[in-house]
Amino acid sequence: MKLSDRTYKEVKDYLYTNKNLIIPVGTCEQHGPHLPLNNDTLCAEYFAEELSNATGCLVAPTINYGVNLPCDISFTGTTTISKDTLKNIITEIVDWWKKQGFENFFIITFHGDPFHIDTLCNISENVYLIEAYEIDYTGILDKQSTMRHACEAETSVALWLYPEKVRTMLMEESDIVFDDFREYLFHENCEKPDGYIGCLGYPKSASAEKGKILVEKMKDWVISEYYKAILKE
Template structure:
């Protein structure tokens, strides 16, 4: 088991140590976040916190190098009107990430594990279609893991709802404002448009959050986080299917 006292972050290591590490392990974890609003109770880019935490914990547990976080992604329609948000177009994000993978591939990295916690369709597609010359790209969308066994609220679309709010209560309780959390559920037709990416913006009455964040708790967040971690461990680091196609 790799030492928990050693950092595997590229930003903490000189290039000589990175080169030495590449002689026995050519994997690289890349967390991809987003600078998007997450309602009045969570910080801008709450999903980035989740992606970074997963990347850091997996990097330390398995001794895999970790790239600096990409803090910008593709946001939901209309989010540019929320103060502090900033987004890239899907093709811009895709091109930027591909250019990074090309450079790392040329240095000897041959397997990339991209972790994101933004389930917005265009964002997820931009990351899921990445390619690395001569290498393999695995993409983990953390919030698409089946969490039904950990969620108390009614099924439906979420954005800064029970799951993400619980995760932040576990990971960074100091930046969660639960007194500002408000539940907002959609009628079936609006929900279908939201999930299909056809809604022009989240309804203003929602305050930016969709779902039932008032049901969140730190205990749920811990269970959800460990559930997601275990899914990634099994799929990517412990027992990946030998014939799995590149993602």
């Protein structure tokens, strides 16, 4: 249920019974040779819609840009905004909504850049961040124990949610262990890492079956995080 599909009178009526709003925050970021730049945006929108279906909350228009690794400038089309810009966009739109009667805001993101996450965690009171991928991956994946990037897990989710967008024939694998990637992840090194093709992990081990299991767990996680935040109120 989209906020922007409603008229202003309908939104006013919504506020008599529900003062919560879901905000999907995507990013425009390379996802290896086989996934589209809007991968994380599509996933954020999917889980926002699922949360809306489960709770009756409206979903605000998606923010399509996020904070990305500086080294990703080498991958054409990847687009970043700064932490301050991301914070300002969300602070300004939330301020309007608060004046209109909205009280609680639930940001859904699927993008794990540490500065993106840090920014979204610290917008203001009553703005909650739900990282949709923060589930336990035990027993689901064959070659990874957690989410990496354009990897076994992320590609499985894509194969389940939008298989038509996955360029299966173009998949390549080139892993860099976490410790070697750390300086790039924390924006300390802006060069492209040696041998980096844009994915970390093992996309060739991905499957729609694993994706189905992951998506169900992520959906349950997103909904439980929502209720955890609401109960704190």
